[in-house]
Amino acid sequence: MAFKIIASQCTQCGACEFECPSGAIKFKGETYVIDPKKCTECEGTFETQQCASVCPVSKTCVPA
Amino acid sequence: MSAPMISLQGLSGTTVFDQSPARAKSGGCASSSCGSSAKPHEMDSAVWEKIKDHPCFSEEAHHYFARMHVAVAPACNIQCNYCNRKYDCANESRPGVVSERLTPDQALRKVIGVANEVPQLSVLGIAGPGDACYDWKNTKATFQRVAKEIGDIKLCISTNGLALPDRVAELAEMNVDHVTITINMVDPRIGAKIYPWIFYGNRRYTGVEAATILHERQMSGLEMLTARGILTKINSVMIPGVNDEHLIEVNKWVKERGAFLHNVMPLISDPAHGTHYGLSGQRGPKAMELKALQDRLEGGAKLMRHCRQCRADAVGLLGEDRGQEFTLDRLPDKVTYDASKRETYRAVVARERGDRLAAKSEALGMVKTAGSGKSLLVAVATKGGGRINEHFGHAKEFQVYEASPKGISFVGHRKVEQYCLGGRAEDKSLDGVISTLEGVDIVLCARIGNCPEDRLKEGGIRATEAYGYDYIETAIGALYAAEFGSEPLAATA
Ligand code: SF4
Ligand code: SF4
Ligand code: SF4
Numbered sequence: 001m002a003f004k005i006i007a008s009q010c011t012q013c014g015a016c017e018f019e020c021p022s023g024a025i026k027f028k029g030e031t032y033v034i035d036p037k038k039c040t041e042c043e044g045t046f047e048t049q050q051c052a053s054v055c056p057v058s059k060t061c062v063p064a
Numbered sequence: 065m066s067a068p069m070i071s072l073q074g075l076s077g078t079t080v081f082d083q084s085p086a087r088a089k090s091g092g093c094a095s096s097s098c099g100s101s102a103k104p105h106e107m108d109s110a111v112w113e114k115i116k117d118h119p120c121f122s123e124e125a126h127h128y129f130a131r132m133h134v135a136v137a138p139a140c141n142i143q144c145n146y147c148n149r150k151y152d153c154a155n156e157s158r159p160g161v162v163s164e165r166l167t168p169d170q171a172l173r174k175v176i177g178v179a180n181e182v183p184q185l186s187v188l189g190i191a192g193p194g195d196a197c198y199d200w201k202n203t204k205a206t207f208q209r210v211a212k213e214i215g216d217i218k219l220c221i222s223t224n225g226l227a228l229p230d231r232v233a234e235l236a237e238m239n240v241d242h243v244t245i246t247i248n249m250v251d252p253r254i255g256a257k258i259y260p261w262i263f264y265g266n267r268r269y270t271g272v273e274a275a276t277i278l279h280e281r282q283m284s285g286l287e288m289l290t291a292r293g294i295l296t297k298i299n300s301v302m303i304p305g306v307n308d309e310h311l312i313e314v315n316k317w318v319k320e321r322g323a324f325l326h327n328v329m330p331l332i333s334d335p336a337h338g339t340h341y342g343l344s345g346q347r348g349p350k351a352m353e354l355k356a357l358q359d360r361l362e363g364g365a366k367l368m369r370h371c372r373q374c375r376a377d378a379v380g381l382l383g384e385d386r387g388q389e390f391t392l393d394r395l396p397d398k399v400t401y402d403a404s405k406r407e408t409y410r411a412v413v414a415r416e417r418g419d420r421l422a423a424k425s426e427a428l429g430m431v432k433t434a435g436s437g438k439s440l441l442v443a444v445a446t447k448g449g450g451r452i453n454e455h456f457g458h459a460k461e462f463q464v465y466e467a468s469p470k471g472i473s474f475v476g477h478r479k480v481e482q483y484c485l486g487g488r489a490e491d492k493s494l495d496g497v498i499s500t501l502e503g504v505d506i507v508l509c510a511r512i513g514n515c516p517e518d519r520l521k522e523g524g525i526r527a528t529e530a531y532g533y534d535y536i537e538t539a540i541g542a543l544y545a546a547e548f549g550s551e552p553l554a555a556t557a
Contacts, residue, residue: 011149012165013194015139018201019266046266053268056140056149 002036003049004064009057016051016061025051036064129413130184133191134171136206137199141226142262142278145340146301146331149193168205170392175210177395179217180402182386183409184448191222191244198227200234207238213401218242222299226262226278228285236292243289244297244327245282248307250317252276257306260340283321290322297325302349303341304331308357315361326361330354351478352503358475420450420535424472427541431467436548439468442540443478443501445509452531452539456512458482464504465536467544472537498523508539 002024005016010031017025017032022045024038034051041063042049051061140149166174179185188210190196196203207219220242221235228245235243249255255275262274269277289296298318300311307314315326331348333341340346349357443462445454461479465472478500481493494516501507507520507527520527531539 009150011138013138013140013149014199015141015263018139019263048267050266053266054139054141054263056143 001041002034002039002064003041003051003061004034004036005032005051006060006062007031007033009060011057013056015054015056019050019054021045021050034061034064129186130182131187131189132175132178132182132185133189134174134206135165135190135193136168136171136202137190137196138165138194139199140193140195140224141198141264142195142224142274143260144224145258145260145346146303146333146342147193148337148339148342150338166392168202168209171206172209172213173395173399174390174392175217176213176399176401178390179214179406180399181390181405183405185217185406187218187220187242189220189222195224195227196221197223197225197231200227200231204234204238207240211238214403220244222246223285224278225282225285226264227281229281229288232285232288232292232294235289236294240294242295242297244299245286246299246301247282247286247314247318248300248303249275249310250279250283250314251310252279254307254310255279258301258303283317286318286321286323295324296322297327298323299327299329301331302328302354302357304347304349304353306346308349308353311357312361328354328358328361351476351500355475420537423535424537427535427537427539428471430541430545431472432469434545434548436544437469438548439466440506440540440544440547441466441475441504442543443504443507444536444539445507446536450536451533452508452536453510453533456507456509456516456527456529459509462501462504462507463536465540467540472540472544494519498525501525506543508536508543 005025007030012027012032014027014032017027020034020039021042022038022040024035024040025032026035049061055061138149175188188207190203190206203221210217211219219238219240221240222244223246225245225247228243248258252272252275255278256272259275259278261268261270262278263269264274264277264281286296286298296318298314300307300314302308302311311328318326330351331341331346333339333346333348335342335345442465444452444465445456445459446452446463447454459480460482461477463477464475466475480497480500498520501520501523504525507525508531509527509529510532511529512527517527531542534542
C-alpha cells in the first residue's frame with residue numbers, strides 16, 4: 001500500500017518531502033510525487049502518515 | 065546652517081532626498097523623549113548599532129534603508145487561520161504572498177542583483193510563505209551563501225516560533241541578530257481559535273493542546289534569544305473579537321521576556337484570499353481601532369508603528385515594493401557584487417541623518433513652547449529621506465504623525481489608492497483617500513492641485529504644500545506652533 005499526492009491541490013511547499021521517513025517523495029517536473037515502491041505508509045515508524053500530517057491542504061496526501 | 069544639497073537620483077533610482085535647500089536649523093536636543101520610537105540617546109549604544117540601519121527595527125532607519133525578502137522556505141509546520149498557502153497571487157501585497165519562490169542559489173543571484181542597484185539595501189530577510197526555522201536547510205544555505213559575498217548585510221528571519229528553540233544556537237553562529245516571532249496569544253484557549261493545527265514531534269496536534277505546545281515553544285525561543293543578546297521583534301495580528309483585548313496581556317509577557325519591539329498588525333481578511341478568516345467573515349480592524357489599541361499598549365514593550373505588512377518578497381524602502389524589477393528573468397545569469405554604490409550611499413546618509421536629528425530636536429522645542437495641551441494628527445506624503453517630498457496625487461500611502469505636548473511621534477501609515485494615475489485624476493479614488501484619512505487634521509505634501517485640496521476641505525481635512533521638501537518633523541513643529549502657539553511663529557526660519 002502506498003500514499004499519493006493529488007497534484008492539482010499541492011502547494012509545492014516541500015514539507016512532505018523532508019518529513020517522509022522512507023525517502024519516497026521527490027519533486028518531479030512540476031510537482032511532488034510519491035514513489036509507491038518506496039512508500040511504507042510510515043508503518044512501523046510513525047503512528048500517522050507524515051506527509052498527510054504536515055500537508056497544509058486537506059485531502060492532498062491520500063491513500064493511493 | 066543649512067543641510068547640504070544631496071541628490072541621490074542617479075544612485076537610488078526612486079528616492080531623492082533633497083530637492084531644495086533644507087530650511088532646518090540645528091539646535092541642541094533639550095528633550096529626553098524625542099518621539100516614541102528608538103532614538104540613539106535613549107538606548108545603549110550596542111543596541112543602537114544593531115538597529116540603526118534596520119528599517120523594520122528602527123523607525124528612524126526606515127526613512128533611509130531598504131530591506132529585501134527572499135522566499136526560500138515554503139514549508140511550514142503550523143496552520144494559521146489568516147493564511148492560505150494554496151494560492152499566492154502576484155497581484156497582491158500582503159504577508160506570506162510571493163510571486164516567485166527561490167532556491168538558495170537563485171536567492172544569492174537576486175540579492176547581489178538588488179545590492180548592485182538599490183544602494184539603500186541593508187537587510188536580507190527570510191519570512192513567509194512558510195517558516196524559516198522549520199524549512200531550515202534552505203534558510204541556512206541562503207544565509208551562508210549571501211554572507212560570504214556581502215559581508216555587511218544584516219540577516220534576519222521571521223518565524224512562528226514552533227521550531228525556533230532548535231535553531232537559536234545556529235542563528236547566533238551565523239550572526240543573525242534580528243528575529244521576528246509572530247505571537248498572537250499567551251492563552252492557549254485563544255490560540256485554539258487562531259491555529260487549527262500544528263505539526264510537532266512527528267504528529268499533528270489540534271485545539272488547545274496544539275496552542276499550548278506552540279505557546280511554550282514561543283516563550284522558550286524568545287527567552288533563549290534574549291539570553292544570547294539577539295534582538296526580537298514580536299509581530300501580533302490584531303483579530304477583532306478574538307485576540308484584540310488579549311494583546312495587552314501578550315505585550316506584557318513578551319516585554320518581561322526581553323522582546324525589543326512589539327508590532328501589532330491589522331488582520332487582512334478578504335474572501336478572495338481564501339483564508340479561513342476571509343471565508344468565515346472575520347473582519348479586520350479599522351485604522352483608528354488599531355491606533356487605539358496601540359495607544360493603550362504604550363508603556364509596555366516598545367511599539368512598532370511603521371510596519372507595512374510587506375509582501376514576503378518585497379524589495380526596497382518600506383512602503384515601496386520594487387520586487388517586480390528584480391524577478392529572476394530580469395537578472396543577468398551571472399552577477400558579481402559591486403560594493404561601491406552601497407558605500408557611497410552610506411556616507412551620504414550619515415550626514416543627512418545628523419542634520420535631520422538636529423532639525424527634529426528644534427521642531428520639538430517649537431511644539432513644547434507652543435504650550436498647548438492639544439494634539440494634531442498630520443498625514444505626510446513622502447518618498448524617503450525623512451522629508452515631505454511626494455505629490456499628493458502620487459502617494460500610495462501617507463505617514464501619520466501625532467504632535468502633542470509629549471512630542472512628535474510617528475503613529476502609523478495609511479495605504480491609499482493612488483489618486484493620480486497616468487496624469488489623470490480619479491475622482492472615485494479621492495473619496496477613498498478621504499475616508500482612509502479619517503481623523504487626520506492636516507495633510508502635508510510636496511504638491512497638491514486646487515481641486516483635490518477643495519474636495520479634502522469638504523471632507524474636513526486641510527492640505528498644504530507650504531512645507532514641501534522640509535524635514536517632516538520641522539514642518540510639523542512649525543505647523544503645531546502656528547496652530548496652537550500663543551504667538552504664531554513663522555512657518556520656517
Ligand atoms: S505515507 Fe509515509 S512513507 Fe508514504 S510517502 Fe507519506 S510520509 Fe512517506
Ligand atoms: S506537504 Fe502537501 S502541499 Fe506541501 S509539497 Fe507536500 S503534498 Fe504538496
Ligand atoms: S506560520 Fe506563516 S506560512 Fe505558516 S501558516 Fe502561519 S502565516 Fe502561513
